[in-house]
């Protein structure tokens with residue numbers, strides 16, 4: 001079974017994003033970028049399935065500018081076998097990402113697609129579900145355990161009240177939650193090896209996908225800042241403040 | 250045109266998050282209906298019909314809807330979506346699971362996690378862990394929306410006079426089956442709906458030590474939350490996680506104990522009315538958002554706080 005993994009180049013999770021001064025977008029110039037953390041988990045899961053003899057080739061796919069090649073190289077250094085970049089400098093919203101991924105799925109015919117549950121920049125939490133809807137496949141979102149069993153897939157999901165187990169017909173789409181696994185660190189020799197792995201570049205036009213945005217960003221702004229608070233000396237003062245000043249207990 | 254709110258429920262009780270989603274729908278110009286898809290969910294339909302301002306309550310009662318599997322729910326919603334201008338659901342696990350699938354099948358974009366309604370086509374939503382608020386306009390004929398519950402005060406659960414109507418069900422899609430669920434049992438309030446939350450982080454040190462957090466929570470009648478680090482370390486179950494990728498909460502009082510205040514954690518709680526932080530590191534970023542900060546060892550301060558509260 002071939003596995004397709006979607007990896008997105010996103011802001012590094014340690015960076016605190018800020019709106020541009022004119023409110024037209026988010027300041028991304030000279031900001032450190034990295035693979036979206038959930039996508040590292042997705043890649044790791046694919047590799048573990050391969051190591052367990054449950055998956056064949058792993059193809060990493062990214063959609064974005066030329067710099068997204070770095071993200072694909074990282075995926076390949078972790079263990080993905082090859083990369084596909086759908087290159088565009090245009091803004092690509094989740095529905096368009098899902099359509100592009102669907103076009104790649106039709107070419108590659110994987111048995112499973114693994115994505116992150118959400119990208120930490122736009123925080124949409126949509127792409128995997130949209131892809132599953134477009135393909136008419138089953139979806140195992142927010143997965144914390146994935147186990148192929150013959151022609152079905154057992155998925156344990158993180159839900160509001162705890163955990164849910166479902167069984168999916170294959171092929172299926174899976175989105176990775178934080179506790180699916182702990183991604184491996186990339187070793188230097190593997191970074192060198194990844195440079196030699198195949199990386200194909202396509203365009204949305206070659207895939208016949210219209211990526212025109214459906215959502216228009218009118219403006220961005222910083223949320224209202226919290227007024228700075230005070231330090232209290234001890235628990236007595238804390239209780240007094242909560243009772244008499246804040247009146248919340 | 251009318252909006253459709255997809256109800257969140259467990260076949261018996263309407264989840265309170267639905268009232269926040271309905272509150273967002275009520276800000277639109279065309280009024281709203283509610284869809285209750287479930288199994289033996291008549292009681293939920295009755296509760297939905299009482300939501301203030303509701304028009305119709307559409308009921309799809311069949312075994313394949315018992316567990317809100319997106320593969321079955323999505324085609325049902327798509328079958329009736331043509332009559333609506335907006336589809337809304339709360340940003341619960343079920344809502345986040347189903348709505349993008351519905352949107353894609355309708356070939357429309359989704360607006361995730363809105364916290365404000367500017368007009369019928371323009372909404373405010375947080376991005377980048379809530380460090381940026383984006384005002385976004387949709388050009389699609391149907392707007393598919395998930396609603397961040399902390400962004401809208403719940404609409405009244407009573408006073409409505411909705412008419413209940415059964416709608417045609419669709420066959421089981423045959424793609425997915427529910428196997429089982431392990432729900433965290435707790436006598437404490439639900440995290441998403443609690444007035445007071447006491448959360449513990451890595452500083453708490455172990456699952457056993459979490460008892461002191463729970464004791465404080467019980468004294469305050471609070472729910473218990475946690476940072477990702479505490480969940481990852483196995484101190485508490487996954488559904489306790491507060492943050493960008495866990496639950497977003499905005500209680501009247503949030504007490505963060507042994508939590509450093511990483512941006513991902515702040516994203517889930519910084520809209521709380523009053524924030525208290527207890528941390529032994531006076532430089533911890535959590536103090537930047539705390540109304541009241543107490544620098545000290547939690548193993549000393551939390552029991553002392555319990556004692557002071559009991560007085």
Ligand SMILES: Cc1cc2nc3c(=O)[nH]c(=O)nc-3n(C[C@H](O)[C@H](O)[C@H](O)COP(=O)(O)OP(=O)(O)OC[C@H]3O[C@@H](n4cnc5c(N)ncnc54)[C@H](O)[C@@H]3O)c2cc1C
Nearest residue numbers: 006007063093094115116118119122123124125126127217
């Ligand atoms: C109105 C608006 C304006 C925007 N403007 C800009 C802008 O000017 N510049 C900019 O850079 N971004 C912009 N964005 C953000 C960009 O469109 C989003 O990153 C995109 O919509 C995907 O959303 P997401 O990553 O949050 O998806 P999610 O659904 O949260 O992502 C889930 C998973 O899908 C996969 N995935 C998502 N995107 C990709 C991808 N590109 N390649 C491979 N896998 C992927 C990953 O596995 C990821 O973990 C804008 C978004 C909106 C809504």
Ligand SMILES: Cc1cc2nc3c(=O)[nH]c(=O)nc-3n(C[C@H](O)[C@H](O)[C@H](O)COP(=O)(O)OP(=O)(O)OC[C@H]3O[C@@H](n4cnc5c(N)ncnc54)[C@H](O)[C@@H]3O)c2cc1C
Nearest residue numbers: 450451452476477478492493494495507509513514529547
């Ligand atoms: C993709 C991604 C998503 C994430 N999503 C989330 C999320 O949703 N929610 C979330 O919380 N995190 C999330 N994180 C993790 C986040 O970055 C931090 O790692 C995490 O919040 C840290 O948890 P903590 O504050 O408990 O631990 P630490 O940062 O280790 O802080 C522990 C604190 O306890 C204090 N302490 C220790 N001992 C004591 C004592 N005896 N008395 C008093 N204080 C003490 C220390 O001074 C320290 O400040 C995410 C990270 C990534 C990469």
